[in-house]
Structures are given as C-alpha cells and as structure tokens.
Amino acid sequence: MNKIYDYLIIGAGPAGMAGAIEASKAALSVLVLDQASSAGGQIYRNLGQTKPQQAFVLGNDYLAGRPLLAEFMAANCDYKPQAQVWHIETHEQGFIVSALINGESTTYVASHLLLAHGAMERPMAIPGWHKPGVMTAGAGQILLKSSGLLPKEVILAGSGPLLLLLAQQYRAGGVTIKALLDTTPKANYWRALPWLVAGLTTPKQLIKGLWLTLAQRIKVPYITGVSDLQITGEHSACGVRYTVAGTVHNIACEVIMLHQGLISETQMGQLLGCSQRWSDVKQCWHTQVGAAGQTSVAKIQVAGDAGAVGGGYVAQLQGRIAGLTRAHNAGKIQTRQSKVRLIWLKLRVKQLNWAQGLVERLYQPAKWLSKPSGCTIVCRCEQVSAATITSIASAGCAGVNQLKGFTRAGMGPCQGRQCGLNMGYLVANAQNRPMSKVQPLSVRPPLSPISLGQLAKGTDW
C-alpha cells in the first residue's frame, strides 16, 4: 500500500506552487505532480533556468515570479516534474492518481486533491488553422521561454492581452512582425466601457495594459476590425487573407500565430464529476468553484486558471487560499492571524476578479470566430469539417456526444480539447439552443497518452 498524502496538487504553476507552500508550512504531507520539466507553469515556465537574453526579452512581469518559485523550491513537499497524470479515480482510501513518469505508470494515493493545472488557449478554428506554419501565440511564447526561439518573421492574429504581450516581447527580440491583425469586435469597446470603473481599482494593471496596447499600435503594423481571417497556402501556410471594411487583403508570411484568449481546462474536473458551468461572459465551460476553491465534490479543490482564467497573480492568491483552507480544515492551523489572512486573501481575489471583468468584456471572442463553416477543420485529430458537424446537428442529433459517435469528431488523442467548444457552438447554432444547454463532451481516461504495455505493466498500490 502506498503512502496516503494529505494533499495532492496537480500543476506547479502559481496556484499549485502557492497551495503547496501553504499546506506544507502547516505540516501536511504534500505531493505536487507537474507535466513540465521545471516548476512555474506556463506563466513562469523555465524561470529557474532562464538566460539573460531571454530575461531581457520576456520582461519584468516574468521575472516577478522568482520569489514564489524560490519559496516553492524550499518548501517541504514532494515534487515530481514531468509527471503526466492520465487517470484519477475516487476510492475509499481517497483519490488514486495515475501518472506516467519516465515511461512508467505510477500510482499515488491522497485524501485530498487540488487541481491547479491551468488553462489552455481558446481554439481558433479558421480555414487552414491546421496547416504547418500556424501555431498559437501561447506556443510562440512557450518557445521563447523554454527554448529561447524566435521566429524570423511572423503575423500575429486574433485578440487578447497575450497577443499584445507577445508582440512587445518579439519586438524586444528583434522579430519582424509583418502585421498584428486584431479581430476584437468594435462593439466590445462600448460593452467594456462601464467596466472601466472596475479596472480603475487596479490602476497599475490598467496603466500597464493601456501602455501595452498603445505601444503595439504605434510600433507594429496594427490592423483593427479584421474579419474572415483565413490561412493561405496549399500544404503549409504562406500567409493570411482577411477582410477589413469590406476589402480583402493578403499578407505573405510563413509563420502565423493565432490567439483569442484563454479558457479553463475542465477535463480533470469533469472526469472527477465536479459540476461544470457555462459562462456567457468568459464564453467557456468551467468547473464550479467556491471562494475557498471547493468544488461540488468533497475533498477536491480547484485553484487558478483551472477554475476561471484570472491570471498569474490571482492564481497564486487562490492557491494560497486553497492550501490554507485545507490546513484549517485538517486542524493543522487555528491561529487568529491565519484566519484574518484568509479573509483578506479572499477579499483581494474578489476585487481582482471584479477588475478582470474589464478584460473579459473587452476581449470577448468575435461571434464569427465561433461559427466555423464549410470545409474549415473543426476536429483536427480526426479531420472533421464544420459542414459535416453542422449537417448532422441540423438533422437534430441529441448533442455533441452523439455527434462524436456519428462523425468521430472529438475521438482523437486530444480528447476533444481542440474541438469540443466549437462543436458545442455549432450544435447550439444549428439547433437554436443556448450554449449552457448543450452538454460538453464527456471525458474518459486516459487524460494523456499511455501505451497498452505501460498500462498492462502498471504498478500496484
């Protein structure tokens, strides 16, 4: 029988690291499993090994993660990098977490779980998005952080703060940005205007954001009001075609990076049966999470972008709240000081989430981007087009899960991560139903790939 951990944390980004720090300080036995080779999550990826040239290009917000990373590395907890969690199930003993480490399936047992595995980029299904040469802006940033790689020239397209930040970093690194094509609908500015009040509660962030936006508009070929975006080129990307004010334009470039915001990854929460909720503002599904990170399933907490996208700082605070709450509930800390701290942390998160409302409204994805059509590939793994999905949805299928069976969309190795949301949009659209009523794709193990041989070998627990 394995050791039973008091707290098993999945993900070593800001939320997971902070949760581990707080819980281990309270003498709980903590295990952190993370898929990356070093701690930091996507935001502080590779921070511990970063080279001076990378640091210069990535900027101060990236380096600001150093104290947290140092605190985590010093914390008294078990930490397994390069651990790919492929299955979790509930058991009388608690939770059985199976992860692939060095090619072997290893099983851990814990009484409580904290899911802090973060977010992913919203899939942007435009014609040709599956061709070589097209990647996401997040991918561009990861290449910069982990590998120090920069494209020689690039087109950035879509909407959202990450796209602007990447433009800033690429400029600092001397990359030729052939164009930044902004798909943010003009109406968003008006919709977001009342939320400026919320943004004003975090003036530093607001000024930084404004500066970031303005700087790109001045320093790179910045084109607003972009629609009908598509990738040109037969076998690989040669450029983009897009429309502004009724006029079609073409730009040639072999590297194109797309982005339209982040969405929570819900697969682990879904697998464990945590209630999911559709958010109209965020335009995504997310696990229902309370102020202390609690979900609808006892002993499972969620913190950070895994619950709702709020950025690195909020994630860190949520991680601390989750860890402290776990310690409180275990009776490991009872001091008044820590109770006051917990209340303060929750208030701060509330305020920051409110301020986040401005960004959420400003960068809500354009409606036309949630309606892929014709031969645009929706399911990249099984090569299923929007037209196929729409025709079956229009004939009146029960929902995305039936659609999956009929078309194979969502059956590939990505387990519907790249197509599930767009399948939902197409079903909602064809059947005139609200997204909140179109159940998401069901989730089954493996959450990440494992071979039959590795599964057969397994480990006893």
Add this chain to the structure above:
Amino acid sequence: MGTCKNELLVNLVDQQLDHYDWIIVGGGLVGASIAYGLIQKKPHLRILVLDGEDTDHRASVGNFGLIWVQGKGFDFPAYAKWSLKGADLWPNFANQLSQTSHIDIAYERRGGLEFALNQRHLKALSEEMAAMSHHTQGDFQYTVLDRNAALDMQPGLGESVAGAIYSPQDGQVNPLYLLAALHKANQLLGVKYQPRCVVKRIEVLAQGFDADGFVAKKIVLCAGLDNERLGKQLGMHLPVNPVKGQMLITQRATPGTLKYASPQMRQTGDGTIQIGGSHEHSGLDDRSSLDVMQTIAQEAVAVLPELAQLQLVRSWGALRVMSPDGAPIYQRSQNHKGAFGVCCHSGVTLAAAHAGPLSSWLLDDPNEDYKLLIEAMNNDRFTV
C-alpha cells in the same frame, strides 16, 4: 430531465389526437432498427422516435461492434437460432442500409476467432459450440483450432494462447456508423426524431397511448435500462439490469494487425483496435476504473504481445441492458393492445433481425417460423 414541450406537441394538440401510428421510445440501435423496419415495410406509417438526453446511459454508443453468433444461446435454443438467422440477414440489411443512408458502416463477415488462454478454457468453449450446433441442427458452423492452427490464422499470438474457436458466420461493423446510418435512413424515409425527450409518463388512452404529450396508436418500449420503469406503466414485466463493460481503444494500427474479429479485440475500419470487455455489476456507475483497464490491457497483450506498443486513445464504460438470462425479451402487453417491450443487449447482432422479422411481428404480419422464435423469448420464462 428533458422536456417535450416543443413545436411537435403544439401541432399535435392543434390537429388531431391520433397523430402518430407508432411511437418508439428510445433511439438507440434497438429503437432505430425497429423504426427502420417498420417504415420500410409500411412507408405510409407515421412513426415518431423519442430519444433521451445527450449524456444519458447509451448502450449503443458503447457497443463493441460484433455481429456474433459463437456461443450466443448455447443454453437457450430459440436465442441460438434467432442469433444465427439475424447474422444471416445482415448482408442484405447492410447493403440496403448503406444504399439508403449513403453511410459506409464498415460491415464485413470474414468470420471470427475467440482465443482461449488455456486448455480448460478451450474445452469449455468447444462444449458451448457443440451445444449451439445441436440447437441449430448443424446450421451453426465452427472449428476448434489448436495453437498452431490459431497461429496460422492470426500470427504473433502470445505464448499463453492455447487455441481458438473459429466460426465463418461471425462478422463486424462500426456500431456508431450503424446507428448514424439508421438515424439518417429513418430521417430520409420520413420517421420523425425527437431527441432530449426522456419519457416520464405513458398514459393509456381509449385507442392508443400518450407519452408525455406525444400520442400514437401503438407504442414500442426500446428504452434500454428505462424499460423496466416504463414497462410497469403499461402492465409489462421487463426485468433488465445494467452490466458494465469497459473497453479500450488504441491509436490507428497498421491495417491487418488483426486478421479476424474477436470478442477480446477487433480492428475497426478506421484502423483503431478495440479491446474489451469486462462484465461488472456496479449499478449505474459507468466510469472507467484503473484495475479493470489494467486487466483488459494485460489480457490483450497476452493474446497479442505486439499490441503493447500501441497508445491507448480512449477507454470506455457502457452499461449492457441484461435480462436475467442474457437473452432478449420480446413482449406484447397482455392488458393493453398495441403496446410492446423490446429489451436486448445484442443490438448490433440482431439489428437485421429487428428491422426484418421482428418489425413484421410488430405489424402482425405473421411468418410462423419467426413468430414461434420471437414468442419463445417473451417474459413467461421468468415467471415460475
């Protein structure tokens, strides 16, 4: 739970009470095959299929995809004959369905192998086959293969494989495409389909039935595990229980990795390898579990070691709709004329039989041989 308040309902109330000739409760393989059979035989019939929620337990989407005769009904002669007839009707059924729906359902009948992992297992299987052959007066054909003969048919078998049973009468199909094809064909032939409509209450009217506001002269319950509940409302005893089956699906493998279909594993038309399946009594819990997934993987690798390097893409758990003896129940309500119950876990093997002779039986279009077989499978066998 789904609500059935929709346009169709408004039409019903506005027009006439007697709107449909048949309501099929359940849009899985059983319900869709019966609807397909009815509309083909009587194209003028007004048929409505009521289907459940997208995330309901659906045995049809967890099906393994075998058209399997080996061993079916070795202890129940009527079921043995019925399975064999069903499999024999499949080639025509598949042909016609593909033509109507324009969907390739990947049907093939090249025979099937069941692998035995030790001599005792091989002996037990041989005895079952002999009984089946006896029940079908020799119509069921099979060969008992020793290890070398099995290796000739499927190279690469693991050392623990003692032999296999081969029957040329077994076949396979993509069960998901089969369901899609039935739905599409039904739609083209004029069957109405109403998804997300979990029937709560069926009222018996003077001349027909009212299922949550949908009215028809006749009704067939094909609601899987829900048949027991709905059957009671129509005075029918339809005892069914969930038996969980877990299976694994791998990445696409080289075509021809598996030469024949088998209940342990089969290679789909898409190239993936489906591996199954467990038999678990765990109520309505259809989740995948580590220990069972591991056991299935171990058995698969024992049968064919080269599978070890394939990546697992998906695991699946589905609930079989099982009667106490595992055979189908075809029931006519004694109290309410025009109400029927069909409970069956072999929705694929028997799809052609359901679209063919069973729908004739529902239409009171007697073919004495089939009538005897079908009525031998009513629920009288559970009342002692």
Add this chain to the structure above:
Amino acid sequence: MTDSLFSCLIENPLQCTVVVNNVEHQVPAQLSVAGALLYLGHRQVRQHSVSGEARAPFCHMGVCFECLVTINKGQQQRACLQQVMPNMRIDTVTKELTQ
C-alpha cells in the same frame, strides 16, 4: 528539411547532439524536442493519419497532439513536452500507416 523559420536568441548556448531521422545534429541544449525540430528547419513533423496532410507543432503545451513523433523508439510522443537529451533519437513520421 528547409531553412529554419526560427532562430535562437541565446548567445553561445550549450550544445547537445541529437539524431533526427538518423542524422546527427548539434542543437542548443535547452530546446524542447519540438523546438529542436523547428530550429533544424523541419516544417512538418508527421503526416495526418486520416488525410495524409502534413502537420506541425501547434500549441507547444501538450494539449493539441499535433507534434507526435517517435522519441528513442517510443511512438507517438508529444515533442513539445520533452527537452532534448544527449544522443536522443528523434524520428519524424512521414507515413503513419504503412499500407
């Protein structure tokens, strides 16, 4: 393989030898496998098993499964999740299904 669309901004990086499709190459040691393939000018890393079209790394964070390659004989590994190691054998897939 063609001219790379990417360059490495780290000056005089530590080098690491990898074997890509049986050819030895020196790459900066901090690269991910996917990064190394891009750096070496591989514009595609596999052919799609359904359409046969060329595919390349897309998300670089393990969610899209576009960068599946063979690493040290292990099939279908996500190239974006592993760092290059000395003498690592990387094989891109030019045909997933051997007909």
